[in-house]
Amino acid sequence: MPMNVIDRDSLIGMVAGPLVWTAHFLVAYILVAVGCAFGFGTSGPGEWGAVRTAVIIASGIALAIIAVLILLAWRRWTQSGGSETPQNERQARHRFMAVGSLLLCFLSGVAVVYVTVPLFFLAACQ
Amino acid sequence: MTFTSTRQLEEAARHDAGLWQLREIWAPPKGLRRFKEINNTVIGELYVLTAIFFLLVGGLLAMLIRAQLALPENDLLSADWYNQIFTMHGTTMMFLFAVPIMEAVAIYVLPQMLGARDLPFPRISAYGYWAYLLGGLMALGSLLFKIAPAGGWFMYVPLTGPEYSPGYGPDFWLLGIGFIEVSAVAASIELIIGILKFRPPGMSLDRMPIFAWYMLVFGFMIMFGFPPLVLGDILLEVERAFHWPFYDAGKGGDPLLWQHLFWLFGHPEVYIIFLPGAAMLSTIIPTFARAPLAGYVWIVLAAVGTGFLSFGLWVHHMYTTGIPMMSLSFFSAASLAVAIPSGIQVFAWIATIWSGPGVLLKVPMLYALGAIFIFVAGGLTGVMVALVPVDFQVHDTYFVVAHFHYVLFGGAVMPVLAALHYWMPLATGKLMSETLGRLSFALIFVGFNVAFFPMHITGLRGMPRRVYTYPADLGWDWLNLVSSVGAYMVAAGMAVFLWDWLYWHRKHGRDAGYNPWNAGTLEWHTVTPSSAFSLRSVPIVSSTYPLWDEPGLADRIDRGEFYLADSPDMRRKTLRTGTVMGEPREVILLPHPSWTPLVAAVGTASFFGLAIFKLWWLCAAAALVVIAAGVVWMWDTEPLPEPNRYDIGRGETCPMHVNGTETHGFWGMALLVLFDLAAFVSLIFSLLFLWTVNRDLSPPVPEGGLGWASAAAGLVLVSSLAFRLASFGNRRGLFIALVVGLILALLAMIAGAGAMLQSLLVTGLLPTQSAFAAVYWMFVAWTGFHMAISTIFVLYMLARAAAGKVTPDRRQSLMNVELFWHYTTGVAVASLVIVHLWPRVI
Numbered sequence: 002m003p004m005n006v007i008d009r010d011s012l013i014g015m016v017a018g019p020l021v022w023t024a025h026f027l028v029a030y031i032l033v034a035v036g037c038a039f040g041f042g043t044s045g046p047g048e049w050g051a052v053r054t055a056v057i058i059a060s061g062i063a064l065a066i067i068a069v070l071i072l073l074a075w076r077r078w079t080q081s082g083g084s085e086t087p088q089n090e091r092q093a094r095h096r097f098m099a100v101g102s103l104l105l106c107f108l109s110g111v112a113v114v115y116v117t118v119p120l121f122f123l124a125a126c127q
Numbered sequence: 128m129t130f131t132s133t134r135q136l137e138e139a140a141r142h143d144a145g146l147w148q149l150r151e152i153w154a155p156p157k158g159l160r161r162f163k164e165i166n167n168t169v170i171g172e173l174y175v176l177t178a179i180f181f182l183l184v185g186g187l188l189a190m191l192i193r194a195q196l197a198l199p200e201n202d203l204l205s206a207d208w209y210n211q212i213f214t215m216h217g218t219t220m221m222f223l224f225a226v227p228i229m230e231a232v233a234i235y236v237l238p239q240m241l242g243a244r245d246l247p248f249p250r251i252s253a254y255g256y257w258a259y260l261l262g263g264l265m266a267l268g269s270l271l272f273k274i275a276p277a278g279g280w281f282m283y284v285p286l287t288g289p290e291y292s293p294g295y296g297p298d299f300w301l302l303g304i305g306f307i308e309v310s311a312v313a314a315s316i317e318l319i320i321g322i323l324k325f326r327p328p329g330m331s332l333d334r335m336p337i338f339a340w341y342m343l344v345f346g347f348m349i350m351f352g353f354p355p356l357v358l359g360d361i362l363l364e365v366e367r368a369f370h371w372p373f374y375d376a377g378k379g380g381d382p383l384l385w386q387h388l389f390w391l392f393g394h395p396e397v398y399i400i401f402l403p404g405a406a407m408l409s410t411i412i413p414t415f416a417r418a419p420l421a422g423y424v425w426i427v428l429a430a431v432g433t434g435f436l437s438f439g440l441w442v443h444h445m446y447t448t449g450i451p452m453m454s455l456s457f458f459s460a461a462s463l464a465v466a467i468p469s470g471i472q473v474f475a476w477i478a479t480i481w482s483g484p485g486v487l488l489k490v491p492m493l494y495a496l497g498a499i500f501i502f503v504a505g506g507l508t509g510v511m512v513a514l515v516p517v518d519f520q521v522h523d524t525y526f527v528v529a530h531f532h533y534v535l536f537g538g539a540v541m542p543v544l545a546a547l548h549y550w551m552p553l554a555t556g557k558l559m560s561e562t563l564g565r566l567s568f569a570l571i572f573v574g575f576n577v578a579f580f581p582m583h584i585t586g587l588r589g590m591p592r593r594v595y596t597y598p599a600d601l602g603w604d605w606l607n608l609v610s611s612v613g614a615y616m617v618a619a620g621m622a623v624f625l626w627d628w629l630y631w632h633r634k635h636g637r638d639a640g641y642n643p644w645n646a647g648t649l650e651w652h653t654v655t656p657s658s659a660f661s662l663r664s665v666p667i668v669s670s671t672y673p674l675w676d677e678p679g680l681a682d683r684i685d686r687g688e689f690y691l692a693d694s695p696d697m698r699r700k701t702l703r704t705g706t707v708m709g710e711p712r713e714v715i716l717l718p719h720p721s722w723t724p725l726v727a728a729v730g731t732a733s734f735f736g737l738a739i740f741k742l743w744w745l746c747a748a749a750a751l752v753v754i755a756a757g758v759v760w761m762w763d764t765e766p767l768p769e770p771n772r773y774d775i776g777r778g779e780t781c782p783m784h785v786n787g788t789e790t791h792g793f794w795g796m797a798l799l800v801l802f803d804l805a806a807f808v809s810l811i812f813s814l815l816f817l818w819t820v821n822r823d824l825s826p827p828v829p830e831g832g833l834g835w836a837s838a839a840a841g842l843v844l845v846s847s848l849a850f851r852l853a854s855f856g857n858r859r860g861l862f863i864a865l866v867v868g869l870i871l872a873l874l875a876m877i878a879g880a881g882a883m884l885q886s887l888l889v890t891g892l893l894p895t896q897s898a899f900a901a902v903y904w905m906f907v908a909w910t911g912f913h914m915a916i917s918t919i920f921v922l923y924m925l926a927r928a929a930a931g932k933v934t935p936d937r938r939q940s941l942m943n944v945e946l947f948w949h950y951t952t953g954v955a956v957a958s959l960v961i962v963h964l965w966p967r968v969i
Contacts, residue, residue, distance in 0.1 A: 012332075033453050033454050105428055108436075126452075
């Protein structure tokens, strides 16, 4: 079933990468908001704390999922002829959907990394 | 041969029965009955005109602001009057101009671009337009009596709460603007379904005009961006009218909740405005660069990526509110990430210009280039204010005013001016003046930079926003004067534009004839002005730029060689096609002109207008008018012609009525539910937010309500089951099962509503006593509202069943209602769990 959803010509499959980004962003936001409210975070620059660990784990999971999505999109791209001139309409469309989801996955990956970077420099509830 | 003049078209219609039929059935009614018309060209034109009228009003308010600020210690406007004026300037520009003009242009131009006769729900477009016009006039009317809202376009509480704004001002805003959101939702449903299902055969997703891709993202962004504002509006209005303390810090509420809900809408809103602007640029630039858009798939990535990322930016308006630094950094990161897709678009536009044989610097292209220049400058300061430390310094100063005017003027106003020059021939058949266009462009472009560039410096020198005057000798005097001079230059440019747009080109403009810009997209396939039915026959296309890549196509469309070239039964219709590949699936019978959209809009406007003055009985009467109009509206849907096949031409036939989840009706309901769900999730967010900020005040446990709550949950689940049985019975042709099932469902739902009310009444929690109690009651009220709508729907379905309009072959209305019914059940169960179980668990 999951393979069908992210199959060639589904619009939802095309935006799978950004959906992962959305989920990760929400998880990070909620973890920090709730974690700080309940005292799981830290406020000193040198301290680490549970909230940071949790968000970084979430980032790891999100990046792993995006990596899988990239592999799937890459495979679809090569299957639809890669960089050769498309033979027919069908192939052109598959190619378009594959490249679209590939690029969106890259963008989502970069955005997840952006969100993760400050975790290494800031205490969670400062 | 392609028609090159309207005379040839007239001539041809005399000998061609099919063409005559199309012209006859699509001709708008004459005289006063013209207001019955629902066709996208008529509604689109009215929509554009109205939006430009509101732009003018917003511009006049801006002129007053600049007159007041031109000199230090000016007393042209009083402080309160100034507050009303800048509030209404922002409100008018954002809600009454920027979003509606994008919907307006899309409603006008998309069907022609997509080779469709109209959008899927023309009456909803018409209703949305009238709602917009009336709501806008209502909101602006408050200015005439000097009782307009004065709390800024973002209406921050507690300033706009019952204590500090006791007058009617905020109510005009909340109810007037709340009402306009109805039209935004209507338009977004139209556009999404129109783009996904009403494309011509052969126009697969990878060949869609780029404009359509952008508008698709635009539609979905409204779906998710507007609900938080709708909810925030409702909460604030209920706080003002009934003293439920959602935002009252003294009773466990939080003013920041408003800011979250507002900006959860407000930041995506900026991109809701920018993406259609970018869509216009991405359409206009290839035409004048005489080259296909460079990096089509990259632009799609940019549009979709921006659509997503823009939902992760809202807190960057709230950097200075004391949110934990880590949370701020997430939003800073997302704000920087969104620069990537924005940059990609700009590079793609430059590459397009580069790849062509040279640019034709006609007026639309001048405006497009001006847009890129201004937008990039605004984007660069955007990267600056995305950084938390920079924003700390410039927050609420004129630096930010400069930044967002650059972004919005470059991202929306200039593209709209480009688009109006570009597409006007479709409406009037005339070209706008090159000379006047160049003059208006020069005045507006130079004037804009003269007005807004100095504001960066004024801001860095510390001038705060929203002050009605300032002392002399703080280093702001000459900068403000220069800004005012620039603003008046923009006004002069707008006057030149309006003169040409409204009068000159219609009287003296050159005939545009066939495809005046030599564009590649379908809306230019025939002689201008275009017909109300868009195109003679629905073509099969095989390229993104059919007019460039497929010689002879335009001619064959005009000769009626493709689908639906006539209409012997004299009914308006268009073709529904597959979402991904665009193959013909169904002939859609489109509605003919009708008064119901206008009546329903007047009813809705009366409802909101009367609510401002708390005249609840009259409100109820207005609601009845809306319901009555709705029933008349819907009664004739689902016609079932016999036989259910229609000859669409080229030896092919299509059904005229299809049941199922792929139909546009079902998608319409599904999108409505999605929108509603987003608002419900915003309510859940509100509760969780209040919970995290109120660590010393735990949510009260509703003692003693658990029994009633279980009963309520059981009853609504039974009602859903009964509905399932009804629709199962209908499919089997068992009329009795249908009727009994619906009545059972109805009774169970009403009993469930009673039990749910009782479950909170027995606890003795009053909505006015604390913010938590108010939110609990809001969950009940929210569910109750949905139950009431569901009940009306089922009574309507029973009436349809009695009239023999619900049969195994005609079950689409029933399916749509069933979807809403199960959704209501879901809302009820979720609300009961949240109110009664959640406080016990935490």
